[in-house]
Amino acid sequence: MNKDGHVLNAVLLSIGLGYILQPAGDLTTFRTIAEVIIPITLGALFPDVDSAFGKHRKTFHNFIVLGVFMAFPYFFGNLKFVWIGVATHFVLDLAGTKRGLALFYPWEKEFDLPIGVAVSSSYSNLVMLVITAVELALIAVALLYAPQYIPAGILEQGTAAIGNGTAALGT
Numbered sequence: 430m431n432k433d434g435h436v437l438n439a440v441l442l443s444i445g446l447g448y449i450l451q452p453a454g455d456l457t458t459f460r461t462i463a464e465v466i467i468p469i470t471l472g473a474l475f476p477d478v479d480s481a482f483g484k485h486r487k488t489f490h491n492f493i494v495l496g497v498f499m500a501f502p503y504f505f506g507n508l509k510f511v512w513i514g515v516a517t518h519f520v521l522d523l524a525g526t527k528r529g530l531a532l533f534y535p536w537e538k539e540f541d542l543p544i545g546v547a548v549s550s551s552y553s554n555l556v557m558l559v560i561t562a563v564e565l566a567l568i569a570v571a572l573l574y575a576p577q578y579i580p581a582g583i584l585e586q587g588t589a590a591i592g593n594g595t596a597a598l599g600t
Contacts, residue, residue, distance in 0.1 A: 430521040431548050432477065434557045438521055439473035439514050440466060441558075445565040446513075449572060465510045472498060472514020476522075484531075490519060491534035517564055525556045 430438075446469070447462030448454070475498075479488035495515050502509035522530055526548055529541030546552045 430518075430525045430553065430557060432474070434525070434553060435473045435477070435518055435521060436470060437554075438517055438557050438561050438564075439470040441561045442513070442517060442564060443469045445561070446568060449565065449569050465513075468508055468510040469514040469517075472511035472516075473518045475511070475515060476518045486522065486528065486539070487531040487534045487537065490522065490530045491532050493534070495519065517561075520564065521557060521560055524560055525553065 443466035444462055446465055447458050450465075451458040451461045476489045476494065477485070479485050479490065483489065495512060498508070498512035498515045501507075501511065519530060519532070522528075523540070524542050524544055526545040527541070528545075529539030531537055531539050546556055550556075
């Protein structure tokens with residue numbers, strides 16, 4: 430996936446996440462979108478820093494980097510949404526392109542999925558849109574049906590919003 434695909438995925442994911450977390454479509458929805466759009470977009474761009482410093486799709490495209498970004502909010506209280514951008518960057522590179530990622534770097538073996546297209550393909554934007562829709566569906570299902578499995582602090586707004594929504598529904 431190219432940079433434009435990662436940015437568009439992050440923006441669309443942020444808008445969708447805003448509506449999943451605060452579905453009313455009012456000022457709180459737009460505030461949520463504003464809160465998540467910059468961190469998710471920065472996270473979506475971060476792994477490609479390894480094209481300038483290290484080995485591309487290895488140095489910053491692995492579970493160690495994702496773990497660092499997931500742990501960051503526990504230690505510093507900010508950047509709680511950056512890990513989503515990093516994770517979706519990995520998903521786009523794994524599912525949206527033909528080349529794999531060294532997810533267990535420094536072990537150099539690359540893993541991939543057999544469904545990707547070439548980065549220069551005319552279908553790459555369509556593939557990105559499909560992947561974004563699947564990501565949003567999975568996030569919605571996780572927040573609606575399995576919020577107890579989401580680590581505390583990572584999506585605390587989401588679990589609170591779902592809790593408020595289910596209370597309003599009488600469940």
